[in-house]
Amino acid sequence: MTIIFLILPITLLLSLGAVAAFTWATRGGQFDDLQTPALRALHDPCAAPTASRDTQS
Amino acid sequence: MTNAAPVLIATAPALEAECAHCGQTVAARDAAVEGRSFCCSGCRSVYEIVQASGLSGYYAYRDRSAPSPARPRGVGGRYQELDEAAFQAEYCRGDGGGEQSVELVVEGIHCSACVWLVERVGRVVPGVTSARLDMSRNVVALGWDSRQTTLSAIARGLESLGYPPHPLGERRADAGRARDRELLLRLGIAGAAAGNVMLMAFALYSGAFSGMEAAYQALFRWTSFAIATPAVFWCGAVFLRGGWAALRTRSPHMDLPVSIGILTGYVGGAVSTLRGQGEIYFDSLCTLIFLLLVGRYLQQSHHRRSTNQSDLLLALAPHTAHLVEGGVERDVPARSVSAGATVRVAAGDRIPVDGLVLRGSASVDTSLLTGEPMPVETSVSDRVYAGTACQSGELWLKVESAGTATRLGRLMASVEATQRQRPPIVRLADRVAGYFVVGILAVAAFTLLLWLELDPRLAIDHTVALLVVTCPCALGMATPLAVSVALGRAANAGILFKGGEFMEELAQPGVIVFDKTGTLTLGQPTLLGWIGDATLQPALRAIEGHCSHPLARAIQRAFPETDLVVEDVEELAQGGISALVAGQRLLAGSPALVGAKLGGLPAWASRLVERHASIGQTPVVIAAGRAVRAVAAFGDALRPEARDNLRRLRELGFRFEILSGDHQLVVDRVAAELGLPAGAARGGQSPEAKLTRISELRASGERVIMVGDGVNDAAAMAAATVGIAVHGGAETCLKAADIFATRSGLEPVTEAVRGSRRARAAIRRGIVMSLGYNLVGIALAVGGLLSPLLAAIMMPLSSISVVSLALRAKTFERKAP
Numbered sequence: 001m002t003i004i005f006l007i008l009p010i011t012l013l014l015s016l017g018a019v020a021a022f023t024w025a026t027r028g029g030q031f032d033d034l035q036t037p038a039l040r041a042l043h044d045p046c047a048a049p050t051a052s053r054d055t056q057s
Numbered sequence: 058m059t060n061a062a063p064v065l066i067a068t069a070p071a072l073e074a075e076c077a078h079c080g081q082t083v084a085a086r087d088a089a090v091e092g093r094s095f096c097c098s099g100c101r102s103v104y105e106i107v108q109a110s111g112l113s114g115y116y117a118y119r120d121r122s123a124p125s126p127a128r129p130r131g132v133g134g135r136y137q138e139l140d141e142a143a144f145q146a147e148y149c150r151g152d153g154g155g156e157q158s159v160e161l162v163v164e165g166i167h168c169s170a171c172v173w174l175v176e177r178v179g180r181v182v183p184g185v186t187s188a189r190l191d192m193s194r195n196v197v198a199l200g201w202d203s204r205q206t207t208l209s210a211i212a213r214g215l216e217s218l219g220y221p222p223h224p225l226g227e228r229r230a231d232a233g234r235a236r237d238r239e240l241l242l243r244l245g246i247a248g249a250a251a252g253n254v255m256l257m258a259f260a261l262y263s264g265a266f267s268g269m270e271a272a273y274q275a276l277f278r279w280t281s282f283a284i285a286t287p288a289v290f291w292c293g294a295v296f297l298r299g300g301w302a303a304l305r306t307r308s309p310h311m312d313l314p315v316s317i318g319i320l321t322g323y324v325g326g327a328v329s330t331l332r333g334q335g336e337i338y339f340d341s342l343c344t345l346i347f348l349l350l351v352g353r354y355l356q357q358s359h360h361r362r363s364t365n366q367s368d369l370l371l372a373l374a375p376h377t378a379h380l381v382e383g384g385v386e387r388d389v390p391a392r393s394v395s396a397g398a399t400v401r402v403a404a405g406d407r408i409p410v411d412g413l414v415l416r417g418s419a420s421v422d423t424s425l426l427t428g429e430p431m432p433v434e435t436s437v438s439d440r441v442y443a444g445t446a447c448q449s450g451e452l453w454l455k456v457e458s459a460g461t462a463t464r465l466g467r468l469m470a471s472v473e474a475t476q477r478q479r480p481p482i483v484r485l486a487d488r489v490a491g492y493f494v495v496g497i498l499a500v501a502a503f504t505l506l507l508w509l510e511l512d513p514r515l516a517i518d519h520t521v522a523l524l525v526v527t528c529p530c531a532l533g534m535a536t537p538l539a540v541s542v543a544l545g546r547a548a549n550a551g552i553l554f555k556g557g558e559f560m561e562e563l564a565q566p567g568v569i570v571f572d573k574t575g576t577l578t579l580g581q582p583t584l585l586g587w588i589g590d591a592t593l594q595p596a597l598r599a600i601e602g603h604c605s606h607p608l609a610r611a612i613q614r615a616f617p618e619t620d621l622v623v624e625d626v627e628e629l630a631q632g633g634i635s636a637l638v639a640g641q642r643l644l645a646g647s648p649a650l651v652g653a654k655l656g657g658l659p660a661w662a663s664r665l666v667e668r669h670a671s672i673g674q675t676p677v678v679i680a681a682g683r684a685v686r687a688v689a690a691f692g693d694a695l696r697p698e699a700r701d702n703l704r705r706l707r708e709l710g711f712r713f714e715i716l717s718g719d720h721q722l723v724v725d726r727v728a729a730e731l732g733l734p735a736g737a738a739r740g741g742q743s744p745e746a747k748l749t750r751i752s753e754l755r756a757s758g759e760r761v762i763m764v765g766d767g768v769n770d771a772a773a774m775a776a777a778t779v780g781i782a783v784h785g786g787a788e789t790c791l792k793a794a795d796i797f798a799t800r801s802g803l804e805p806v807t808e809a810v811r812g813s814r815r816a817r818a819a820i821r822r823g824i825v826m827s828l829g830y831n832l833v834g835i836a837l838a839v840g841g842l843l844s845p846l847l848a849a850i851m852m853p854l855s856s857i858s859v860v861s862l863a864l865r866a867k868t869f870e871r872k873a874p
Contacts, residue, residue: 004273008280015253022245026238036192039169040176 103219110180115170136212136222141390145208155204156186161222163215166195174218182206182214197222240357243292244350250288251343257281258340262846271333278337282330285339289323293346295353309491311533315349317494318528325521335518336845338525341852345530348856352537356557378409381453391443392460402452407444411463412454414439419450420606420632426464426744427718428574428769430581430607430693431675434632444768448605449628468744468772472793475748475775484558485817486536489824490529497527497835504839515841523838526848527831531855535823539863543816546869551800552809559779559795563810564817566710567760567778570751573717573727575766576783577699577803582607582691584615585674588665589687593679595619596638597645600626604634608677608691644680651678651685659685673723693723695730702803703731709810711762716742716750718769747773764806781806812869819866823859830855 025031107115139145149159163175172190175197179185184206189198201211215222257277264274290297300316303309322338329335378391381399391409394400399415402408408421418436423429425444432448435441441454443463460466504523508516540557547554554560574580587594598616601609603626626636633646644651648666652658658666662678665688669676674692678685703713714737717724721740728738739750751773754761763770763777771793774780782794783806798805834851837843 001273005276008276012253012280012284015249019246019249022249023242026242026245029234029238031241032234032237033191036172036190039172039192042169 106217112177115174136209139208139212155202157203158200160196160198162195163197163220163222178214182211240354244354247288247292247347247350250284251347254281254284254340254343278330281339285343288343293319310487311490314494314529315533318524321521322525341849349533352534355541356537394456394459396456398456400454400456402447404449407446408441410456410459411442412456414452415455416453417451419447419452422446422448425768428767429718472771472775500835519841522843526834526838530852531827531859535827535859536820539820539823542863543868550869552805553797555795560813560816562779563813568712569762570714572765572770573715578693578695582611583694584611585692586690599623600636641681648678651680662688673726698802698804702807705807716747744769744772748776751776816868823863827859
């Protein structure tokens, strides 16, 4: 079971990596607005009724 | 002459359709264009702009289940102030070239289609390089090329789409966002720490049952210690700071018992780790901090969202004034105009300063200060105030005061001062926390003494266990969660609270003070009666179609549109209009004007005019040629739901008062219709008088709830225990209001009260339940029966049950639209 002395630091490093990623995402503003981006995905340019009109003109 | 009995006009049209822009039900024949119906000219012009810019996709994306869009309520501003160098230096960021960026708050955002439309403002205003809308904050981040366009042009473009923009204090927004991110970061890291320490704890607990080598035990203990240290002192700093502040200011706060529990547990665990024996509580502590941070985060994000909404306090007075000097006119910043200077105000402009009229005459819309929709005829030597609007005509003013020295400026200053001085509401949970701290310290002392007698070696261990298990995790979560859930439900029901404390206040009975115009009544004149020749109605409708006076609009709403040709329209000063229809010269106007034009009114007309005026209605005389043919009476009709809602509020234990800027006669009539006692209604109240009356009521120990809709109610709202702004009027009093409704009418007020009562009951249930868990924990700890494992199981269990209780609580109901 001495392997635990190796595995434990490795798992902690992995979670530290996750924490670092979370910190980076938060500081970068990824979680500032959780509502609008989801709606923006619906505004697919191909599906927009105006798209055909734009390409014609 | 026809001597017909009073005829009530049926305003309900036979056919109904949906407004092509906002979806509101309208009379099919009203304002129809190309087979489409519109509820108002605002909606029609937005529709036309949207179509012309190739943005008709908006109507495909529109969410029909969402509340109908706010009606375009153009501020009608030219937004020149956005182009001023001082403004741009403060709010905008440039890249040195022509690229500029700014964040603006926009009104009227309600669904996904708005996101689509606002982000395509570049189609309407070329030169916009980017537009990103944050729907939860109603903020649009704009980038534009200053060589191609100006910010004011973009602002006008947004307004033309139905989303009037307002400047946002950028520095403040940045600070708020930084706070949000910081708390989220703490929450995430506390979660990671809790998860990892929990894994160590699993190993340790299973080791405790099946035996474990000392070296492994030490490894897990030291690792737990290492992970818990930043969790306690960085993530938990939120509570430790709060606890310290509560101790220093001697004001009870939930953070205090939380801090005591966290610190005792941490020190106890640290000592055990160093000694290599005894219990460690790091798993419970990290879970506790994580769960409490979840509650705190919910609380903060709700609070932030509502304060964002209230940033909408508009620039009420224009920023520029047309200064006249030596016959030359130039535009200067309004606040820098000195007293004694001359300023010109054109038709359609808002008046930038307080002053005396030197020259000219105009009808001035004073609704900002009085709340009354009827314009006031103003001429030489009358006094006018900043923020009121010159509707027609032109004025030259001698400036008396400008900027913050104006009546409006002083009013806004008093709103802010009142808000600052308002004593904070002590929340139920914090009151409980006060007793709680005393209680657990007493029990802890008792446990310590008891075990010093029984078994001194275990005394410290049992006392630490007690303090950890009584740490009010569930209690700390119960209130924020119940409040957040209730606030969320309320927002869905169209009622926005600026904080949970107002919910707690609103749950108890008190005095509700109503503004009249726009709150109890519809806030716009309505045709109440027509006596005389009804055949003139189509012709009158055709004439008034050319006019934007409130009475003209009332006629437009009352009669169906016609296609009669109108020639030679002449708007007369002192409130009148005259035109040629089908070869007949029609004149409609105030009795004084028509009397003067025709050299006196016939006796029957004078009698009618007098009768209507005596009950507070506005009579209008209609003449064809030189003969008076009809008298129409206008008045502000009571909201249809007013009586019912007042009855329901009365049943909930409230008393009522009315404070109105309108004439006492009119206010008395409204009070009588609502069944209020005669003394409860006060007319002729200025904004300052309203503030005084509210302060009086509060001084007498009443819980005062002010319900209003305008800037003239703002100071009174700020002074009241709870201020409620109803929708439909200006959004300008939002800053002063603690609660505001996004649906019109009085129904939201009743629902706010009823929902608050239910929310308070839910908060109480949560507190009682978590206190119950604590009692069990205390009993176990005092008896020395509490193991860390039991504590680790009890804590999340109590939290989960409190959470599910809070989520299930029925508080505010969303009425079917």
